[in-house]
Amino acid sequence: MPTPFADPIGTPGQPWGPAEIARWRARQVRQRSHADDVLAPLARLPAPFDAFRYGELVVGDDRYPLMAVRVGTWQPGLPGVLVTGGVHGYETSGVRGALHVLDQHAEAWAGRVNLLVVPCVSPWGYERIQRWNADAVDPNRAFREPSPAPEAAALMRLVAPWRGQFSAHIDLHETTDTDESEFRPALAARDGQPFVPGSIPDGFYLVDDAANPQPAFQQAIIEAVAQVTHIAPADARGEIIGSPAVAPGVIRYPFTALGLCAGLTGARYTTTTEVYPDSPRTTPEQCVAAQAAAVQAVLGFVVADRLRQPGEAAGAAQAPT
Template identity: 50%
Template sequence: MSNQYPIGTPGTPWCNEEKQVWYQQQQIQRSYHTNVEFKVKSLSDICTIEEYGVLAYKAGKYSLFALKNKNYNPEHATILITGGVHGYETSGVLGALAFAERYIEQFIDRYNFLILPCISPWGFETINRWNPDAIDPNRSFYANSPAAESRLAMEYVDAYSGNIIAHIDLHETTDTDNSEFRPALAAREGKVNHNWNIPDGFYLVGHTQKPEPEFQKVIIEEVQKVTHIADADENGQLIGVKLEQFGVINYDGTKLGLCMGMTNAPFVTTTEVYPDSANTTPDECIDGQVASILGVLSFLSSQN
């Protein structure tokens, strides 16, 4: 158990007062406009860019963008790529954009791509897991979601849902998961915090309702070409969950309201990069995210 979180009373869930105290402590640390929106718009020559919503918060308004391959072909299966559901997880955002820039044109003869690179722009700017209402968007992908980030993404993607064959959601596991975000979650819920071991390396979270182990295996093999895969801890686990195969654990994405559970796609996974590792670099983390998407494509190509 970690030390007491500085907001709230132990054992008592937060009310609006505590959430406001938490919100007042958050600070803008980087620019969504400069680091994300500018890069999105720079891809207009190779992608169709659509604004699928606007978030209006006290800190300002944030336009939400999706990228599609040009000449989107309704006869082709669609691959959904999401990043920045947790805004602080930088390589997910930049990895989604890097894939579009480097590779999307190589595959549009066979697939459509739908890319939502930064679902939580305020979280990106404040390097935060939650939105300004102290809600975790990645536990909020369900009907009548209280998180506008999740709700707007679902509404946009729903128009394409019947044609989505695969969905890869790009995430990170960081040291701040234990130092800040898990303690904050326990305080908000009025529960005792129990930290997990932070895995050193890349791993995947599959969906327990459709685990697809061969799909996960191909992605891991592709990522291994550019960065290291996390080993299980002494209990045979990653983040407190039993290992299914090398580098893979499973969650019930639908039950938990995770982004990877928002469609009926048969092949889904969440990536987890560890950017705080002494054995990696920011560029390598981005490359790992890109490699995971290439792994999706490698697997799908092998099925045809």
């Protein structure tokens, strides 16, 4: 277990104001390159991939192109699938998993699904290995109108014309030891609340939508990922991170009510992945492979679902512009 620390910014019991947020932002140091790690691989993608800019994130003197990738020719009548990574910039396997899918698997699905991949939603956070954006806002609580996070707002604008026309959306995340040692203490300090220690699940798990549960869909992903890495068990209370486990490795959150990324499309099938890269039972490579296996399971599920229910699951997803 990580050892929590008291966040040194602010006054205990008082929420942060602009001065505290500015102090926090000044402490964030660039540790890796979005241009090298994300933009360069996207620039190398061959046809039939179409990498395009859907917006720009500006933070001070830093400007980040926000990139998405279409795979193949988008065809009316095929199920649309959205894959997002890096909503929380520090969750590395989500970004690497999305890029791995593009590099190794996506082309095989051209002509069977309309696939849209957004590998890194939060590039400022990615470079600083940070959960929040530059305004100390959690992007994965900001998918609502009006959004307090420009990263979330840009993705919402991209998806808005086709909201409800996607069959599935998988949002790739991690739960790390720093959730407990750094980010949750910082959250408590930011909001002027006491920090209550919790625990980190050891293994992969999924978050289903409490307002639209799809147990067969979640189970298909769990079965695929179990071939790659271990599934997080429930604790003694039958919970994972404080939520009841409704099936092995599956909990539920209300996506739209919480402003979660996985709720932005209105898709029938939605999920948020969580891997645990700090587990002694896995490696960073296995975590990336687990994310890729989850995406592959989603794609296989929606294709099979379309064959079972051609009049219902095909949708009318069109090509973003």
